[in-house]
Amino acid sequence: MTALEQLGWTPQWQATWDAAAVPAGAVPGRVVRVERLSYQLAAAGGTHEAVLPGGVRHKGQTEIPVIGDWTVAVRDAEDQPYRILSVLPRQTTFSRAVSGGGRVPAQQVMAANVDTVFVVTAPDEDFDLARLGRYVTAVRLSGAQPVVLLNKADLARDLRPYTAEAEALDVPVHAVQARAAGGLEALEPYLGTGQTVALIGSSGVGKSTLTNALLGRAATPTGEVRELDNQGRHTTTWRTLYPLPSGGLLIDNPGLRDIAIWDETGEAFARIEELAAQCRFSRCTHTSEPGCAVLRAMQRGEISEELLEEYREFTAPGRSAKGKRPKRAGGR
Ligand SMILES: Nc1nc2c(ncn2[C@@H]2O[C@H](COP(=O)(O)OP(=O)(O)OP(=O)(O)O)[C@@H](O)[C@H]2O)c(=O)[nH]1
Numbered sequence: 533m534t535a536l537e538q539l540g541w542t543p544q545w546q547a548t549w550d551a552a553a554v555p556a557g558a559v560p561g562r563v564v565r566v567e568r569l570s571y572q573l574a575a576a577g578g579t580h581e582a583v584l585p586g587g588v589r590h591k592g593q594t595e596i597p598v599i600g601d602w603t604v605a606v607r608d609a610e611d612q613p614y615r616i617l618s619v620l621p622r623q624t625t626f627s628r629a630v631s632g633g634g635r636v637p638a639q640q641v642m643a644a645n646v647d648t649v650f651v652v653t654a655p656d657e658d659f660d661l662a663r664l665g666r667y668v669t670a671v672r673l674s675g676a677q678p679v680v681l682l683n684k685a686d687l688a689r690d691l692r693p694y695t696a697e698a699e700a701l702d703v704p705v706h707a708v709q710a711r712a713a714g715g716l717e718a719l720e721p722y723l724g725t726g727q728t729v730a731l732i733g734s735s736g737v738g739k740s741t742l743t744n745a746l747l748g749r750a751a752t753p754t755g756e757v758r759e760l761d762n763q764g765r766h767t768t769t770w771r772t773l774y775p776l777p778s779g780g781l782l783i784d785n786p787g788l789r790d791i792a793i794w795d796e797t798g799e800a801f802a803r804i805e806e807l808a809a810q811c812r813f814s815r816c817t818h819t820s821e822p823g824c825a826v827l828r829a830m831q832r833g834e835i836s837e838e839l840l841e842e843y844r845e846f847t848a849p850g851r852s853a854k855g856k857r858p859k860r861a862g863g864r
Pocket residue numbers: 683684685686687708709710711712733734735736737738739740741742789
């Protein structure tokens with residue numbers, strides 16, 4: 533097991549790397565921490581500071597490295613930070629629609645290359661099948677595998693009605709008790725060496741408790757980033773990829789956890805689905821077909837080209853709901 537494999541590097545990434553025109557001396561590095569425009573990259577030789585040269589910064593949103601990305605990086609000397617030259621094409625992408633000031637929403641990429649997303653709910657007033665379904669859809673659209681965790685299993689005398697409802701979404705469902713670290717052994721197949729997971733779910737379902745239980749420590753994330761939210765208040769945020777004792781990797785990004793964001797993304801894609809129903813051809817790919825209602829909406833400026841591109845990518849054949857790669861159960 534090489535250091536790169538422990539970071540999630542696979543033969544598929546190696547093939548991507550070999551196919552890319554990578555300059556001599558460049559190395560692959562995974563983004564394990566993001567603080568505005570300063571980065572930490574984990575590479576074969578350890579974790580290093582990295583910067584984004586201005587030229588890269590001014591490319592499109594989707595070229596800006598995010599947590600979980602694999603990058604092409606170089607440095608001039610051992611004591612210098614790495615410079616990120618480019619981002620390797622992402623295997624899975626979590627985006628949200630953001631209003632970029634104009635009429636059409638822009639896409640903001642929140643995290644990349646997540647294999648499995650634990651959608652956390654609880655057998656109490658949080659349990660809402662419609663909302664759970666929206667989370668699951670959002671995860672599928674990203675290319676990652678959704679897995680429902682019914683946390684606070686201790687709260688219900690009979691869990692069966694809850695698990696049965698969640699299983700109807702065609703996802704694995706596991707009952708856990710994060711506070712007592714109970715039931716976590718069922719999650720091992722998703723947490724093997726090099727496998728990347730993230731957590732989403734509404735406030736109070738136990739995501740922080742679960743994060744700490746998986747990390748095996750009472751963690752307040754180190755080196756939190758202070759940022760201004762859109763109301764101008766200071767909020768503490770962090771975007772970190774943590775190594776788990778099991779060999780897996782956990783992405784923690786508060787923007788990813790938030791239901792509002794998922795509803796926005798879900799809505800943007802739901803609007804495209806609605807339009808797609810009006811296309812002349814039932815198997816329209818919304819690229820050049822005559823009578824395409826989606827392309828018409830784009831020409832009107834109702835949806836952005838980037839959003840449509842993301843949608844096409846998400847729904848392309850071979851990019852199925854279950855993710856495009858075979859699952860590696862329990863590492864290798
Ligand atoms: N009964 C019970 N309570 C739990 C369990 N896991 C977590 N909790 C409690 O649920 C409450 C919320 O937990 P958090 O981990 O802060 O929830 P969160 O999803 O991170 O919430 P946000 O940070 O607001 O998104 C806390 O009081 C936890 O102690 C559990 O397995 N059983």
